[in-house]
Amino acid sequence: MGRIENHPILGASPEGKLVTFYYNGKPMEGMEGEPIMAALKVNGVMVHRYTAKTHEPRGVFCAIGRCTDCVMVVDGKPNIRTCITPLKAGMKVETQYGVSAKEA
Amino acid sequence: MDIRRYDMIVIGAGPAGLSAAIEAAKHGVKPIVFDENARPGGQLFKQIHKFFGSKEHKAKIRGFKIGEELLAEAEKFGVEVVLNATVVGLYPDKEVTVKIGEEIQHFKGDSILVATGASENMVNFKGWTLPGVIGAGAAQTMMNLHHILPGKKVLMLGSGNVGLVVSFQLMQAGCEVVALCDAAPRIGGYGVHAAKVARCGVPFYLSHTIIEAEGDEYVTGVTIGEVGPDWKIIPGTEKHFDVDTICLAVGLSPMSQLLDQAGCQMKDTRGGFVPACDAEGQTSVPGIYAAGDVSGIEEASSAMIEGRISGITIAEYLGFAEKEEKESRISELEAQLDTLRQGMFAPANRGKKIEKTEEGIAISENLLVKGFVSDEEIGRFPGVTKQRKIHPVMECTQNIPCNPCQDACKRGCISIGSNITSLPVVDKEHECIGCGLCVASCSGQAIFLVEEDVEPGYGEVTMPYEFMPLPVVGEKGIACGRDGKAVCDCEVTKVRTSPAFDHTNLLTIKVPNDMLMKARFYRAKKEAAYD
Numbered sequence: 001m002g003r004i005e006n007h008p009i010l011g012a013s014p015e016g017k018l019v020t021f022y023y024n025g026k027p028m029e030g031m032e033g034e035p036i037m038a039a040l041k042v043n044g045v046m047v048h049r050y051t052a053k054t055h056e057p058r059g060v061f062c063a064i065g066r067c068t069d070c071v072m073v074v075d076g077k078p079n080i081r082t083c084i085t086p087l088k089a090g091m092k093v094e095t096q097y098g099v100s101a102k103e104a
Numbered sequence: 105m106d107i108r109r110y111d112m113i114v115i116g117a118g119p120a121g122l123s124a125a126i127e128a129a130k131h132g133v134k135p136i137v138f139d140e141n142a143r144p145g146g147q148l149f150k151q152i153h154k155f156f157g158s159k160e161h162k163a164k165i166r167g168f169k170i171g172e173e174l175l176a177e178a179e180k181f182g183v184e185v186v187l188n189a190t191v192v193g194l195y196p197d198k199e200v201t202v203k204i205g206e207e208i209q210h211f212k213g214d215s216i217l218v219a220t221g222a223s224e225n226m227v228n229f230k231g232w233t234l235p236g237v238i239g240a241g242a243a244q245t246m247m248n249l250h251h252i253l254p255g256k257k258v259l260m261l262g263s264g265n266v267g268l269v270v271s272f273q274l275m276q277a278g279c280e281v282v283a284l285c286d287a288a289p290r291i292g293g294y295g296v297h298a299a300k301v302a303r304c305g306v307p308f309y310l311s312h313t314i315i316e317a318e319g320d321e322y323v324t325g326v327t328i329g330e331v332g333p334d335w336k337i338i339p340g341t342e343k344h345f346d347v348d349t350i351c352l353a354v355g356l357s358p359m360s361q362l363l364d365q366a367g368c369q370m371k372d373t374r375g376g377f378v379p380a381c382d383a384e385g386q387t388s389v390p391g392i393y394a395a396g397d398v399s400g401i402e403e404a405s406s407a408m409i410e411g412r413i414s415g416i417t418i419a420e421y422l423g424f425a426e427k428e429e430k431e432s433r434i435s436e437l438e439a440q441l442d443t444l445r446q447g448m449f450a451p452a453n454r455g456k457k458i459e460k461t462e463e464g465i466a467i468s469e470n471l472l473v474k475g476f477v478s479d480e481e482i483g484r485f486p487g488v489t490k491q492r493k494i495h496p497v498m499e500c501t502q503n504i505p506c507n508p509c510q511d512a513c514k515r516g517c518i519s520i521g522s523n524i525t526s527l528p529v530v531d532k533e534h535e536c537i538g539c540g541l542c543v544a545s546c547s548g549q550a551i552f553l554v555e556e557d558v559e560p561g562y563g564e565v566t567m568p569y570e571f572m573p574l575p576v577v578g579e580k581g582i583a584c585g586r587d588g589k590a591v592c593d594c595e596v597t598k599v600r601t602s603p604a605f606d607h608t609n610l611l612t613i614k615v616p617n618d619m620l621m622k623a624r625f626y627r628a629k630k631e632a633a634y635d
Contacts, residue, residue: 002252002253003251003252003253004247004251004252004253004277004278006572007247007251007276007277007572008276008570008571008572008574008607009152009166009276009570009607010152010248010251013251014251034250035250038246038250038252041246041252042252046235046236046321046322047235047321047322048235056233057234057235057320057321057322058233058235059234059235059236059322060235060238060242061237061238061239061242062223062224062238062239062241062242063238063239063241063242063245063246064141064241064242064245065140065141066223069233083242083245084141084142086142
């Protein structure tokens with residue numbers, strides 16, 4: 001979806017440090033320290049997980065760590081709220097199926 | 105297990121919690137504030153619009169600036185704020201368990217203030233769980249905190265102030281808002297907020313709701329339809345829009361679970377499950393207080409005052425302040441709060457249809473349904489006068505508690521008087537010098553400067569402009585009406601920016617004299633077209 005480079009009220013967006021992370025094994029770039037969700041969105045990733053029983057796609061809903069719709073498997077750990085977890089270099093972010101990184 | 109004791113434990117570092125901690129700390133109380141977020145300030149840092157009210161309510165200051173002021177004040181008075189600290193339990197004997205990192209820590213307060221705020225409501229429709237359906241708060245978080253676009257094409261559901269303000273913010277960030285819909289028959293938020301959105305060309309669909317969010321993996325479109333008196337969709341009224349994002353602004357619910365857990369007496373109200381509190385925020389459990397949205401949804405401005413009222417009350421409860429001191433401070437704060445609760449949108453008027461202003465002028469029907477005052481209706485309001493020389497035209501048509509325009513004009517052209525909800529009146533006796541301070545001061549962006557005959561047959565309209573790119577002098581574009589539709593060709597003749605305007609640029613366009621009361625927005629030629 002893209003970054004806002006310049007905003008009429010907030011001015012130029014702060015310049016961050018670009019780092020590489022891995023989305024389902026594929027290298028992607030994001031700003032260090034921004035929520036994982038933000039980096040994924042800029043890279044066009046909308047689906048964060050699929051529900052266990054009915055295999056429905058879910059993504060970001062509240063963006064403040066409340067609804068848990070955006071959870072993914074991060075560095076092997078499931079149920080990580082990607083909207084409030086800061087991105088780090090080398091992070092492994094995987095689509096979550098139910099509560100695991102593998103489709104059942 | 106180690107238990108740490110504090111004079112005052114505040115849960116939530118938003119506007120109410122911080123204000124309470126500051127007020128108490130001023131009297132020597134040592135408060136500790138827990139917040140589950142990585143940054144303090146609650147939702148204030150996402151509010152980039154200018155606030156309403158008067159000077160004492162920090163009117164015409166943008167929310168995130170108020171947040172910065174609050175943090176600086178908290179630091180000055182030594183308020184301890186612990187971030188990434190989620191309060192997971194509150195017990196009747198004022199004990200608190202907090203998850204910090206991977207461990208649970210245990211605290212005991214001589215007093216507790218719960219200022220946990222509210223969470224966004226959701227609404228169900230087919231496809232409502234698809235990625236791309238987001239809360240309006242999420243859109244604000246993405247744009248204003250993380251500097252990313254929530255989507256390219258957005259449909260907004262909800263015409264309360266949140267839906268209106270966020271629609272405008274989406275456009276400021278560079279998104280297209282394809283439509284704003286609401287199942288209610290009338291716009292719920294301030295008319296001035298609706299008018300800002302409408303003049304950008306966003307169509308309003310009142311009595312409409314979402315039938316379906318379309319898409320297999322994520323949102324690719326949306327269908328809305330008109331609701332009948334039975335709240336069911338009227339067949340044949342369906343309308344489709346290609347969108348990638350659907351934004352929900354359908355109200356907030358108090359996050360009062362901790363108060364319930366602590367055994368406070370609760371009330372099930374139309375505005376949600378809230379604690380029974382007195383005017384100072386004291387719940388049924390002595391020493392446990394509540395302030396801000398958790399005790400009833402209002403705004404950040406009132407949350408800050410409520411917080412301060414609870415703060416001084418707690419200071420007195422703990423023996424840090426004298427009774428007289430508390431009473432005089434509270435009467436001052438209550439007067440401020442009372443002012444904010446006046447006017448058409450006052451809590452007491454919720455759900456009521458107001459037909460006339462306090463001045464007895466019929467409310468614009470068009471404004472309530474389409475989001476803008478029609479050309480025929482606008483002349484009846486006291487801020488709209490016809491003069492040849494330059495003068496302010498104030499399209500402020502509802503009684504809301506707000507008066508910065510009156511202070512902004514040093515020449516005395518604008519008067520509201522002592523009743524803060526009165527509509528602004530233009531005093532023709534005082535000469536307007538066209539400084540534009542009133543235009544920039546209006547939080548509702550409802551003031552324009554109009555001058556006839558700057559050259560034969562042509563006059564000028566000056567408008568507030570908060571978009572990028574900023575047009576340049578000499579640029580030829582299209583003037584749009586209050587409805588967002590093109591009315592005539594125009595030329596940019598002046599562009600003014602100043603620190604005093606705080607990012608509200610003043611854009612002046614030259615239009616034929618007969619368009620001076622119609623032209624209210626500017627579009628560059630390439631993006632606008634006549635119908």
